[in-house]
Amino acid sequence: MPVIVKNRFLLLYGSQTGQAKAIAEEIADRCVEQGLHADVICLSQTEKKFNIERESSAVFILSTTGEGDPPDTAAKFVRRLKKKTLPDGYLSQLNFTILGLGDTNYTNFCNCPKGLNQRLLELGAHHFYPPGWADDAVGLEVVVEPWIDNLWEPLKKHQMNGFGGETTVTIDKTNISESIMDSGSDTSVIKPVELNTNMNSNGNVIVEIDNSDIGVNQTVTVASLTESIPPLSTIGLNLPTLPPPYIHLQYNTDNILFPSAASEIKSVPITSATVLTSPDAVKKTLKLSIGIQDSKITYEPGDSISVICPNSTEEVDSILKRLDISDEADCEVNLSIIPETTKRKPTIPLYIPESCTLRYIFTTCIDIREPPKKALLRAFVEYTDNPTEKRRLQELCSKQGASDYAQFIREKNLSILDILTAFQSCHPAVSSLIEHTSRLKPRPYSACSAPCINKNSLSFVFNVIEIPEGEGRCCGRQGVCTGWLDKLTESIQRSYNKQSLETELESLSLSSSIQIPIYCRNNQHFRPPTDLSRRVVFIGPGTGVAPFIGFLAHRQHQRQLVDKDTTYGDTWLFYGCRHPNKDFLFEEELERYKETGVLTKLCVSVSRDPDVLDKPKYVQDYILQEINSIYDILIDDTSLIYVCGDAKNMAKNVNEVFMKILKIKKGMTDDEAKAFIMTMRLHKRYFEDVWT
Ligand SMILES: Cc1cc2nc3c(=O)[nH]c(=O)nc-3n(C[C@H](O)[C@H](O)[C@H](O)COP(=O)(O)OP(=O)(O)OC[C@H]3O[C@@H](n4cnc5c(N)ncnc54)[C@H](O)[C@@H]3O)c2cc1C
Ligand SMILES: Cc1cc2nc3c(=O)[nH]c(=O)nc-3n(C[C@H](O)[C@H](O)[C@H](O)COP(=O)(O)O)c2cc1C
Known part of the structure; x- marks a missing residue:
């Protein structure tokens, strides 16, 4: 039924690789228990779904790409506001805050969100809450988590001062607390939580511990992935709220299939693979050439191609086995939304077909290598039997365990399989893994060829990444994409020699049976100079x-x-x-x-x-x-x-x-x-x- 939702604000995101979008969605989810309503909209929808000139309150979540540039989806919005002709006070009605994502490894840290913040202030907009600048080099969560925790108070205060908007939305009343529809209320929605827990004002769960249950190991003196030391091992913890499950899997055991992903991505042949390094080099470097004639891809020097790579077959097999779903892995599985989920606006991620196989999802859709997010660890807690392991997982996703999470999981680049190997009593539902993993991202590679020499071919070069076992990693592994490309081209790889240039031209005429999916991305700035006289x-x-x-x-x-x-x-x-x-x-x-x-x-x-x-x-x-x-x-x-x-x-x-x-x-x-x-x-x- 359509109802008027008050306490509404605009939650605008601009994201290149998905992190800002995921954070915006997390904020929107948590709004529910705060009695607020966020309209989550991508900045690319400027003038279609929102007009910033007409908004009284907005929260921006914005990343940076390229050389301090806006994400592609935010470029138009940023450009519009840059116009010098905009009068002072143009946005004086707007109260906002901004969470910028960046990486201090790049020169212009958070350049895009900082620039937007500055411009909004110049145009007369006001902060209702200070901006936050999160650094991917040390872990976004270091800034993002406290920033979100502290956002609610000022946001509610600001809404209560009459700035909150109203919107008419269709809501299934059974899924949502009445408090959301009560404009003045800031009551949190108290969800059923496990025994021994209380909820604090941020909607976080305080876990009370019972040492007799978890059997604290007195002999441990150094913390590790699986064991902690005091004070962390003995204190109460603030856990993130348990994310509501929302995906339902239904196996159709009669029908075994492997669907092919529908996409606009071009499949191109690899026409040559040259090993540029000697066999005793520390790293193996490969140069691959692809035929682009049939795909009609055009490029300029400075552009890059992005390779759509699958996860390693062995790693997928190991995960399916560890999850005890090897038998169902090739059945058709239908994904649907759990009707009674309390998750706000649940959707099946667009990159996962509603009907496919689990092997397909784990191989091509989700990033099984990314260090498990805290939300996933939080979900794992519910599926872990051993009390010591359960407690350690609680610690790792808690506020108090933030530095252990950074030290033992993020900095070591541990994967889902590493965590499931370390915590043997954890038997998570497959759906929770799908709910809390990101999309497997394409890997960009800069072109090392020039179309003026051969417009039908593009070459790129990369090191094959080798990551040894140890430091929490349950086995050695190669980089997802570079390892895949290395194995894929094994039979056509030849070493670099003096005739390489000539033989490459010959091999280009041979059609290759090895195909890879790619797309091309133009570089706005990195181009050779047109003026030959410039040094x-x-x-x-x-x-x-x-x-x-x-x-x-x-x-x-x-x-x-x-x-x-x-x-x-x-x-x-x-x-x-x-x-x-x-x-x-x-x-x-x-x-x-x-x-x-x-x-x-x-x-x-x-x-x-x-x-x-x-x-x-x-x-x-x-x-x-x-x-x-x-x-x-x-x-x-x-x-x-x-x-x-x-x-x-x-x-x-x-x-x-x-x-x-x-x-x-x-x-x-x-x-x-x-x-x-x-x-x-x-x-x-x-x-x-x-x-x-
Ligand atoms: C615009 C752009 C252009 C690029 N162009 C090129 C290019 O021309 N050539 C090129 O080679 N790359 C290029 N890259 C990087 C490339 O896209 C990939 O990130 C890289 O090849 C690794 O991909 P992968 O899937 O094999 O590794 P992944 O599976 O993504 O693994 C990489 C991760 O492993 C970690 N790691 C690596 N070694 C170890 C270790 N010993 N111990 C623990 N962890 C480790 C790294 O920290 C990194 O986080 C470019 C990137 C961008 C954004
Ligand atoms: C190709 C590339 C270029 C980047 N350039 C910058 C930059 O100039 N300044 C910065 O602070 N961060 C930069 N970053 C880091 C991202 O902003 C950061 O990782 C952010 O969390 C990504 O969020 P998103 O997934 O929402 O796009 C860059 C990342 C990539 C992959």
Whole structure:
């Protein structure tokens, strides 16, 4: 029946990979017990489902992507508000707060949400609650959880001051507390909770402990994934509310099938697979070429493709076995919403077909590697028999156990299987796993080829990730995507040799039976310069060199098109490897570009070869060695700097070395040097394409 819901506010999210969306949904779920109602809307729906000019209250959950850019879905909204023509006071009716998601491994931490926050204030909007900036490098939950816990008070106060909106929604009254429809009330909905528990004002459950039941082990002196030490092992805990189950699985045992996912993704053939490293290299690096002619994919140097990869067959088998569902794994299973669920707006995730098999779901739909979220651990508690294990799971998902969760689960990158192996008495319902895992995400790879050389082929390069057993991991494993691609191409892999370029062209004509699903993503900024006279510095150690191989091929082609008198700006590449004889990627191509003058200077640093004494260890060391030339480049308004590869260390170190050079050569202070690099970024002279 349609009812008027008061205490309504707008919960707007902008998300690139789904985390901001998941947090928005969590907030909306928790609103119910707070007597509030959130309209959860993606920012892409601006002017369709909401008009910010007409709203009195909004909560934004917004992430950052690229080089401090808005997620694709938020770009239009952000652009609209940036317009200089908007008058002061344009949003003076709006009261808001914002939770920004970012990662301090990237230079512009939370740049997009911070920018939006600033702009909303400039346009006259007011905070009713301070913004929060969550950092994926240390775990979003460190900021997100307390931020949500403390949101309710100010939000309710603000709503009670008459800012809460009204909306007419169709609600099944049996599923929802009367308090939601009572505008003034801020009563929490008290849910049935387990014995020995109370609920606090944040809707969290306080668990009272009974040591005789859990058999506290007095001999444990060091905490681990499965065991804790005092004070955590002896105190009361604040557990997150038990998320209401909402998915019902129904097996249809007569019908065994394996559905294929319907999608707009293109399936392309792998036409060659080249191992770029020697067999004794620390990491194996593979270059794959794909045929894109039939798929009609077009790309430019700087673009990346995203590979849709499945989880490993062995890992899926192990999980199905551990869940004791191997026999049902290939039956058709129908997913439906539990009619009496108390979950707000329950939906079957769009990436899971309503009818498919469990093997299909575990193989292609859900991320079985991501460290289990606290909500999943909370659900596991209900399915764990052993009291000691139950208590430890409670600790790991509780407020008090936050640092143990970070230390033993997130930082070790443990997977669902690791947790189920460590907690043997836990026998969760399959549906709870589906409810609390994220979508298996495609993995992006930068193109290392140039369409001007061959528009029918695209190449990319990657290290095969090897993660050893130990530190809580129940077995060794490869990266999901790189391990899959490695196994998939095993039979066509050949080693890199002097004829590689020629043989690759030959192999392109052979049609390959190995197909992979991909899509292409355009890069807005990371493009080779169109003006050949500009000086450029490329910095890309390891697989970070990938886009520059495409850039150099593109530059060579450009040079052939212009007349001989054209000035050609110096082109430098800072590259780094461990051992030049084992993992110098694209050595032959780079030497060739040097010989032909496409590359003016090739600076190779070597990090782990004791026989190489005359080379700097890291790219930043080499950059510092070239201090005078690099300083000239930095202060020349027309020259460009591109950095690609590891965001955690390399990109930061490179940024710092440029600052150091400015400090040494120009006597700048730290702040001045920082501002100088920031201006270079703003003026599109300093580009990054980095990943963690
Ligand atoms: C825009 C963009 C472009 C990219 N371009 C490239 C590219 O050109 N080439 C490239 O190689 N990659 C690139 N990447 C990264 C790439 O998308 C994948 O993230 C990477 O290949 C790993 O994928 P995977 O599925 O094999 O590993 P996953 O299964 O996702 O595993 C990776 C995780 O394992 C962890 N891990 C790794 N080693 C260990 C260890 N020893 N112990 C414990 N944990 C460990 C890492 O911390 C990481 O969290 C790019 C990323 C982006 C966002
Ligand atoms: C390709 C890429 C680029 C990113 N760039 C930035 C950045 O410039 N600044 C930042 O603070 N975080 C950056 N991040 C981190 C994300 O904002 C962070 O992981 C966030 O939790 C993602 O939320 P979402 O899944 O809702 O998009 C980047 C992440 C990726 C994968």
